Amino acid sequence: MLFLYLVVFILILYFVDYKLNHDGIAKIIKIIPGPKDTFFVGNASAFVDISPVKLFKLGRTWAAQFNGIYRFYAFKFAAVSIYNPDDVEIVTCSMKHHEKSIIYKFLKPWLKDGLLVSKGAKWQERRKILTTAFHFNVLRKYFPILEHNSQKLIATLEKTEGKSIDAVPLISEYTLESICETAMGVQLDKDEPEVGSKYKNAVYDTIKLLIKRFVSLHLYFDFIFNLTPDGFKQMRYISTIHNFTKKVINTRKENKKNKEIEECSDNEDTVDVFAYKKKKKAAMLDLLISAENEGLIDDTGIQEEVDTFMFEGHDTTAAGLTFCLLALAHNPEIQDSVVAELKGIFNDSSRAATPDDMAMMTYLEMCIKEALRLFPPVPFISRKLTETVKLSNYTVPKGTMCHIHIYDLHRHESLYKDALKFDPDRFLHENCVSRHNYAYIPFSAGPRNCIGQKFAMMEMKSALSAILRNFRVEPVTTIEDLEFSADLVLRNSKPVYMRFIKIKS
Template sequence: MLFLPPMQSFYLQWINQIGFNWTTWFVLTSILIIGWVCWRNSRYVRLINTVPGPEGLPILGNLLELNVGQVEFLRIVHREWVEKHGPIYRGWGGSRAIVCISSPELMEPILASQKLITKGKEYSYLSKWLGACMFLTTGQRWRSRRRLLTPAFHFQILENFFDVFNDQSHQLIKELETAADSCPKVDGSVNVYKILTQCALDIICDSSMGRQVRKREETAGYLHSINRITQIVMERSLRPWLDSDLMFNLSSLGRENRQCVQILHDFTNQVIRDRKKTLNVNNNQTDSGDQIKSQPENSPKRRLAFLDLLIQASENGDKLSDDDIREEVDTFMFAGHDTTATAMSWFLYCIARNPDEQKLLFDEVDEIFEDDERPCTPQDAANLKYLDCCIKETLRMYPSIPGVMRTITEDTEIGGYVLPAGLSVALLIYGMHRNPKVYPEPDVFKPERFLPEHSANRHPYAFLPFSAGPRNCIGQKYAIFELKVVLSWVLRKFEFSLSDPCCPAVSASSEIVLKPVDGIHLTVKPRKPRSIAA
């Protein structure tokens, strides 16, 4: 080579380099092919593929079929594939498998288990926002946090929130009256979803966080960020290349996610600072803790149990750090308003589409309250039997959380199939609630399904708006009380209808929370007093 002309020497080196690269690529490709073949024939994959499911493409799996909007995603995953493949089926998103379950009998072994309590990997996408909160964590940390927070939702404490529910209901009525008076004359409809979302946020801030939110501009960024961050989680879960935190953080979605997290943290940090200031915790945490404990049961400080409990537990950093408090506050701010806002909105939509059932609700609230302006009490809430049935039927048709994810931590047999450890399982609550084998005529609003004589023999896991088992929703009693008080006030004051009864049904979007795509637009009219109506 030393005697070759410079140009020839250059070409020879270039050819040698090309040959080396081709060899390298051949070796790497061979390794990848062999690895893929070994993986496809592994016990893990073979066990999953015994479960029926849609055919997928090599490497991509079913990604192309699910490259759709959230409305279509809900229809395909919760309805079409359940009907085609049965109550348990599997799907592949690249190399990630998910087994979907949509029957109460098959969900029970997972939900009732004290061992299978690990959340699905997909929930880790929320960790930048919610940290290691009770909702996301597992094992001993989850158990200790659950024991710490459960007393805040004791029935006697929840009763003390009724004054907040009633006060905020009065504000809601004013908002609905103003919106109805100022709505366009074309169809006269009001987007009740937007108004109810603000109402639910005010309630959770006032009742559980000790801070009444008055300025709407203060909450606009918070509400927008929550809505967007839940959409980002769904978008990321359908893009395997964004599973890596590194790739996600470099993407436009990652940058937007960071902006949303900052807005949400700023809001909740302000909530915590304001409450600490009220309790004088910054000056003397021990004294303020003693004061809280000594308050009468019905005092304002005593009823603000949730955040107070977290602050007390953080004394000297023994149990909860400031970050721990913020993580739990973020979780309950989100869960405590977003789910109830959608539930109230879907409820009004359902009764607007079903005027006969709405009339029965009017009869019930008129009988109990008799045109009186008195507050709704815990006893009233217990007596609102038909309202309870209508709320449950709404949550059946439109469960606030359409599905939950679990990671199988040990080989588990379900429905005759062995699900291997490490597998993600999706419990399709929406799909199960709309399964005709579980609920005949599932798309028909029939509140009588939940009368005692019709529900006594139903499978205990056939109705899961708040999940079930050891990881059920800790705030479900709070949510039901809030729904009953707010909706009983709304039914006393207004009647609801569709501006066009022949219009297509409102589409639901499959996000973390089952939201209406473009809000809930209804015609809102003041009710006449019963004596005049009669």
């Protein structure tokens, strides 16, 4: 009798395995190359008890093993990972597949329906409201604030006296202050410096929980995750984040009470902001407040967008700055070329930089672009395929998650010869013209590309030019030392140490 029960149990297991992993969509997906399947659990076994560092390495192992595309399948969850420009173009070039995949729902308690997560009409309306905040003429208005904060960063670095320091906290403080004072129009409280640190730590801790959910399929269900200890932790972290951003919003509203949106000096500088009205260009938060007065958004909507931009506007730019500095520190001859360009612009003067100076920093911009290629601040994005599509000549069914690995795309030898070498000349005009339009996407691509990419580039130029006019940057952490963790933002698992040697005038 016991033997009979055992046989029945085994038959049931095989039946369930067939229904889970060899039927319907599974048959189509499994034609695509992918990691070895395990009985019953499919590919899920690869994620059992895996650390964020090992998870990041696993992605690189699979990218090297397969050729531009591979699949994942477990318990009816289907995903394809792509890192070749033809497939990336198909998925990102239009609004057809603009909806984010299921993993972005993990951000919902934090960002709710902010621009990063929203879809359809809401996304289009919010994007329309916010686009004008990042117009070139508005960015020029932000520039004095960025330059002021760059000088504050210089003053902080001078206190390090050439010691080995972790650059990440200092740069993150600079980018957080900059996004607050420009897009939000609010200064951080100097009397409570720990508030900004608590916010940043809560962001990091929330993302760690998100990555943990990503590799634990049973935690994809909110009702399960919310009952776990991590679910309760997330509530605490998000409360800290929301309290910070609510304070930013309320401070700006108080400052703007009974006042209209500040006018730009150029009276002709108007654009369509809302559907039927024209408004002067203004800071992002001011536009949201004005949109609230027009009935186009409510308090919840403002909170969603401020949460989104506070995170995306400081964390990604801090990563870009950190790894660009590290790359320049490891390539002193390239650092010398940047310094020579700056000398040609400033002639050893200590005067403040201007937006016109930024336009002349062509080689520095090439260095930034090359750093963003090797170290894309957002290494991974994900979409939901809204219809069946051909990727790399494989049929991928409607509803499949599509992970776009920007990190692997940017390091593909077929696109970039000697891809691991830091070579800014890749971004000379003559070297770009023949490159696939979707071979380089540090700010994503298509209609859902990063709305703040020009702002980020200006901010990075301001900070880097200020640093390199005052310091020689030397590496302590080596490129080989870097050990990335799976994260929404490219993040080293340990501090990134450098030395800033003051240049004698």
